[in-house]
Amino acid sequence: MENKNTDPKEVYTEYNEKFDKKLMIDHDYDGIKELDNPPPPWLMWLFYFTVIWSVWYLAWFHWFDMGRLQEADYAHELEEAAEKYKVTAMDEETINILTAEEDLNRGSEIYKKSCVACHGDAGQGGIGPNLKDADWIYGSEIKDVFGVIKNGTDKGMTSFKSLGDEDILKVSSYVLKKL
Numbered sequence: 001m002e003n004k005n006t007d008p009k010e011v012y013t014e015y016n017e018k019f020d021k022k023l024m025i026d027h028d029y030d031g032i033k034e035l036d037n038p039p040p041p042w043l044m045w046l047f048y049f050t051v052i053w054s055v056w057y058l059a060w061f062h063w064f065d066m067g068r069l070q071e072a073d074y075a076h077e078l079e080e081a082a083e084k085y086k087v088t089a090m091d092e093e094t095i096n097i098l099t100a101e102e103d104l105n106r107g108s109e110i111y112k113k114s115c116v117a118c119h120g121d122a123g124q125g126g127i128g129p130n131l132k133d134a135d136w137i138y139g140s141e142i143k144d145v146f147g148v149i150k151n152g153t154d155k156g157m158t159s160f161k162s163l164g165d166e167d168i169l170k171v172s173s174y175v176l177k178k179l
C-alpha cells in the first residue's frame with residue numbers, strides 16, 4: 001500500500017472521498033465523533049419485523065380480542081376436556097337410580113373390575129361389608145351409595161372419584177338393583 005497515512009482523521013477523509021460516502025457524522029461532542037455505521041440490512045429488517053409483529057400482536061390479542069391469551073386458552077382446553085371426558089359433576093341430592101339394562105351392565109363391568117376384591121363377586125362381603133342384605137351403614141338410597149363410592153370412607157372404602165360421576169352412578173345402580 002502506498003498510503004502511509006496513520007492519522008485517523010485523514011484516513012477517514014480519504015475513505016469518504018474514495019467511496020463518495022460520508023462515514024464520519026458531523027456531530028462532534030468534546031472531540032468525540034461518531035461513525036455512520038448502521039448494522040447490516042438483514043438485522044435491520046429483523047428489527048422492523050419485530051416492531052410490526054408487536055403492533056399486530058397488540059391489536060389481535062388486546063384491542064380486538066381476536067385471539068385467546070394463556071388464561072383463556074387454558075379455560076378453553078378445560079372445557080374441551082370436560083366435554084370429552086364428561087367430568088361434569090352431578091348433584092348427589094337430585095340423582096336418580098338408573099334402570100336401563102345397558103347402564104346396569106356397565107355397572108356390573110365396573111363392579112367386577114374394581115369391587116369384587118373387597119365386596120365379593122356377588123356382593124356377599126369380605127374385606128368390605130355385605131352389599132346384598134338390607135343392612136346399610138351409610139343408607140340404602142342411591143345418593144348414599146353414590147356418595148360412599150365417590151368419596152370413600154375413612155374405614156377402608158376407597159374413593160372412586162376417578163371413575164367419573166356417570167360410571168359411579170352406574171355401579172351404584174348396579175349395587176342397588178342387582179345385588
Ligand code: HEC
Pocket residue numbers: 110111114115116117118119127128129131135136137138139145148149153154155156157158160171172175
Ligand atoms: C379396598 C377394599 C374395597 C374396595 C376395592 C371397595 N370397597 Fe366398598 N367398602 C369397603 C369397606 C371396608 C367398606 C366399609 C366402610 C365403612 O364402614 O366406612 C365399604 C363400604 C362400601 C359401601 C357402603 C356399604 C354400607 O353398608 O353403607 C358401598 C355401597 C360400597 N362399599 C361399594 C363399593 C363399590 C361399588 C366398589 C367398587 C367400585 C367398592 N365398594 C370397592 C372396601 C372396599
